[in-house]
Amino acid sequence: MHQVADVEVAKNIMDANKKLADKNKKNLEDKGIFCVDFVGAIGSGKTTLIEEIIDNTDYKIGVLAGDVISKFDAGRIEKHNVPVVGLNTGKECHLDAHLVGHGIEDLPLDDIDVLIIENVGNLICPVDFELGSHLRIVVVSVTEGDDTVEKHPIIFKTSDVVVINKVDLADAVGADADKMVDDAKELNPDIKVIKSSLKEGTGLDEIIDCIDTAMKN
Numbered sequence: 293m294h295q296v297a298d299v300e301v302a303k304n305i306m307d308a309n310k311k312l313a314d315k316n317k318k319n320l321e322d323k324g325i326f327c328v329d330f331v332g333a334i335g336s337g338k339t340t341l342i343e344e345i346i347d348n349t350d351y352k353i354g355v356l357a358g359d360v361i362s363k364f365d366a367g368r369i370e371k372h373n374v375p376v377v378g379l380n381t382g383k384e385c386h387l388d389a390h391l392v393g394h395g396i397e398d399l400p401l402d403d404i405d406v407l408i409i410e411n412v413g414n415l416i417c418p419v420d421f422e423l424g425s426h427l428r429i430v431v432v433s434v435t436e437g438d439d440t441v442e443k444h445p446i447i448f449k450t451s452d453v454v455v456i457n458k459v460d461l462a463d464a465v466g467a468d469a470d471k472m473v474d475d476a477k478e479l480n481p482d483i484k485v486i487k488s489s490l491k492e493g494t495g496l497d498e499i500i501d502c503i504d505t506a507m508k509n
């Protein structure tokens with residue numbers, strides 16, 4: 293009996309979140325804004341990637357930067373002279389559509405054509421919480437171990453693009469980046485997989501191409 297009640301509560305939360313995510317998407321579409329959300333492991337390179345996208349595209353970008361308690365990532369993004377709102381989740385390990393909806397209200401939407409959302413570093417909790425984005429990119433790095441993809445299947449099944457970052461460190465940590473590529477494709481044959489070293493500047497053009505292509509479709 294208790295188990296049934298738990299499931300119903302969880303389903304209600306998911307349904308409520310989905311409605312708010314749809315509302316966020318509609319609000320953004322009404323303003324002609326394309327939204328990309330970045331999920332991924334802690335320290336995999338999400339903020340670095342967002343900084344590189346800001347510096348290497350002509351998009352008018354706005355950012356929602358999720359962190360558990362700090363505004364560190366928002367502070368980093370701010371230095372690139374784009375509008376940014378830091379979202380703190382408190383004890384939660386993921387953003388949700390309600391928090392994102394409030395963040396959107398605080399951005400100058402008329403000056404933005406691409407909204408980037410950085411989720412809290414986590415490969416599990418964000419899976420169930422759509423935010424209202426058009427494209428989801430999951431970032432992992434070789435330093436988490438080359439079994440990371442196969443150990444967290446659902447996030448790779450539900451994302452559009454996977455970035456396997458820090459390939460410059462693969463030999464140093466004994467990781468096989470191609471195994472991670474194969475694991476991602478096996479889990480989700482439709483996913484686009486890109487290996488990158490943001491430190492050495494590889495893979496970034498391909499990631500930007502993916503966003504360009506998704507914006508045109």
Ligand SMILES: Nc1nc2c(ncn2[C@@H]2O[C@H](COP(=O)(O)OP(=O)(O)OP(=O)(O)O)[C@@H](O)[C@H]2O)c(=O)[nH]1
Nearest residue numbers: 333334335336337338339340413457458489490491
């Ligand atoms: N060697 C190497 N280091 C990288 C690369 N990309 C990012 N880093 C470094 O990895 C560290 C973490 O990068 P962040 O961009 O802060 O990672 P994050 O995913 O935003 O981290 P959280 O928001 O805390 O989950 C920083 O010191 C980056 O400079 C890369 O391709 N190679």
Ligand SMILES: [Mg+2]
Nearest residue numbers: 338339365410
């Ligand atoms: Mg970050």
